[in-house]
Amino acid sequence: MSLLLSLAMRNLGRNRRRTVLTALTVTLGTALLTLALSMLNGILGATLEKAAGMAGHVRVVDVDYARREQLMPLAENLPDVAAVLAAVQGQPHVLAAYPHIAMGVTGAREDQEIGERFALLHGAPEAYYRDVLHLDQFLASGAMPTADDEALVGRAFAEEIEAKVGDSLIVFGQTQDGSPAPARLKIAALVDLGSTTQNRQIWVAMSKAQWMADLDGGATEVLIQTDDFERAVDVAAGLRDLPALATYDVHAWDERSPYDQIGGLMTAIQSIAASIIVFITGLGVLNTMFMSVLERTAEIGVMRAFGLRRWQTVLLFFFEAFVIAALGGAVGIALGATGATIFGRVGIHLGEGASKMPATIPINETIYPHLTPDILVTGFMLGLAMAVVGGFLPALRASRIQPIDAMRQHR
Amino acid sequence: MRNFILACLLVLPSVAQAVTVDEVLAKVDSNLTYDTRESSLTMTVVKSGRTKTYKMHSYGRGQEEMAMEYLEPARDKGTKMLKKTDELWMWLPSVEKTQKISGHMLRQGLMGSDMSYEDLMESSRWRDMYGGTVAGEETIDGHKVWKIDLTAKDTTVSYPKRVIWVDQSNYIPVKQELYALSGMLLKSWTMTDVRLIEGKEFPMKMVITDKLQAGSTTEITFDSVTFKVALQDEVFSTRWLER
């Protein structure tokens, strides 16, 4: 085995230029792959973390609310929010739990007709707005509300009703009984979350939303923040067993639509991207390896005549491809990592189209690639995969060379 | 000869009793027509295990005009509704604003009840809106009723099909079943406690049940009804709303 390895190493020096070119192919492929995976991760990671925060890492709702959640049915609210909050606090991995109400409203500036402009209104404790949604970091103008009749208004909605900070607006919703629920709100600040759909929202004090929905001290959802949004599923499973939550729907964000499909989708996209890059690079490696095999037919024949077994021949060429891929791959991830880090700071601008995605998939206009250690590992492993793809057939071909071919070459 | 006359006498009443749908509808409509009316009513809405009780005071003139004010509960006190011909407005006291109710909002329930704004708007014009056949006779609460299958002449109305049970003694549709075009049962509507007020038969109690959602009913009880009241024009104006 060490014989084969040392032979392989020596053989790499045989045609320096070709070895370097092949290694460069792998370098390019690996660098591209690292950058691509970082980009997808950037879109995926940041987006999903944000989405998970908005959706609640783990959400507790009434079973009927979950069933009809597209309608946001206020009537299917949680009968005893305090009990849920008490049961959930202090559970392992739970950082905080917040009651939450969401309802669709129409609104207009106070001095105008109640209009047809639609917005999604949220009611939650101020801590939720600060610590989970980080709205205080996305204020386009104004300041966080200080009174219960003040609200944070998304920029797109404010523009549509031609309102600014300090203006009063009238919103019109419904109570849980279906009776009218109008409210007058003063705009404390405009919020910009990066996309139009996300900026058609209004955030009010919990008490105000409760009054509007006629939910005395209640809420339709309890949103729970965990310490690791990627492991929320496990926390949800644990909470589901609590007696206080026995009759409710308790699920992690990625168990619910539409995120339950997105994870699989993104993995599929990553796999396709990776496969394409591996395949193309592998072809490059295959090309040079084949040439190498053909050139060395006589030499291989001699070695076979002297006792080299077929499997040893395969392994020899495999090692050669492997070493090239390992070296090229190492340089490749270094390059890719550098690129990802630079773009990670500067950002890649996608343009307006990205912000038209639905509010549940918050993609911003600028993407920041996000490099993680497992991308580096994946990149390197796939670099080796390129060796497998590229080295396999030539190695097989080499193993078919018979000792007699060493003779026939020189007829 | 006597036998012949006897036979004719026996036949005649049943012939006389073969009423037409048109005649019945005309009488039904006329019961619900009045010049002016003032009433106090209580509406109890039961939904998803919750019960809400409203008290209202309303004025009506002809079929086109109605003004209603909510007196209870405290949250909704001062809310007013005005209907003029085909338009409907709502005054919201907490924000001092008038909201026009139109489009898809009309199909929603009044104050979330099972009676929609549209149900309210559909003045008694059944004779114009529907045609149908008498399906038979039944007895409800000791009264003989006709069961009539109605189909709307214009299928865009809220209830393209209705089955009504009309009390033969007072031409009140004591029971109705309201259907969608597909034949799906949407609501049932009963009228009971019929009293004679100034020559008109008037049901003092109505129960409307939503057939698509279990446990959803609205009960409307008239606490007092007066006809031929003198009403100012002003009552049926947007100024009244904003007062």
Place this chain on the structure above:
Amino acid sequence: MICQLIGATKVYPMGDLTVVALRGIDVGVESGEFTAFAGPSGSGKSTALNLIGCLDRPTEGRVMVDGRDVATLTDGALGELRAKRIGFIFQSFNLIPVLTAAENVDLALRLAGVTENRAARVEKSLVDVGLKDLLHRRPAQLSGGQQQRVAIARALVKNPAIIIADEPTANLDSSNGEAILDLMREMNERDGVTFLFSTHDPMVMGRARRVVRLKDGAIVGEERRA
């Protein structure tokens, strides 16, 4: 007899044609012979040696090595026979260019499965062929004659019973060629290794103790000398 061909025939396709390289030849070789298979190009001499060297199998007939019919051996067993008992020297030297002379010779030992004492044996082999100071040179740094000596060292290092040399002097000038042949004769007389050559070079034929002549795939004559 150390090896023998009995009624050996070899036919192989070349494009659309079928070539009959050997037509049922019979020849036996005793241990310690220094024998040349001679004939013009296409006579079948190389084919005959390929069969004896177990590099190829006959289409018909039998090949006996060490008294065993090679047809009864699996490819694996055949490979082992070759590795341990038969050495090869090729016309084009066929040294591994990325290995030094010593490493080339060492490779032969390693492929034969030898684990002990390799360095000493390698050195002795190269000294025997007169390349004591050139152990660490690569083939590119050696002359034709020197490369062929390395090839001989490689073939001999594992103490084979038979060495098969396919036109070993074809790529050498006459003085080198003679030197090589003398070297091989020395090995043959000293260690008793059987040498079988294929050649059309009269010089080689002259130095062989037995010459088997072939033409068109059949044996047409034989000479023996001292």
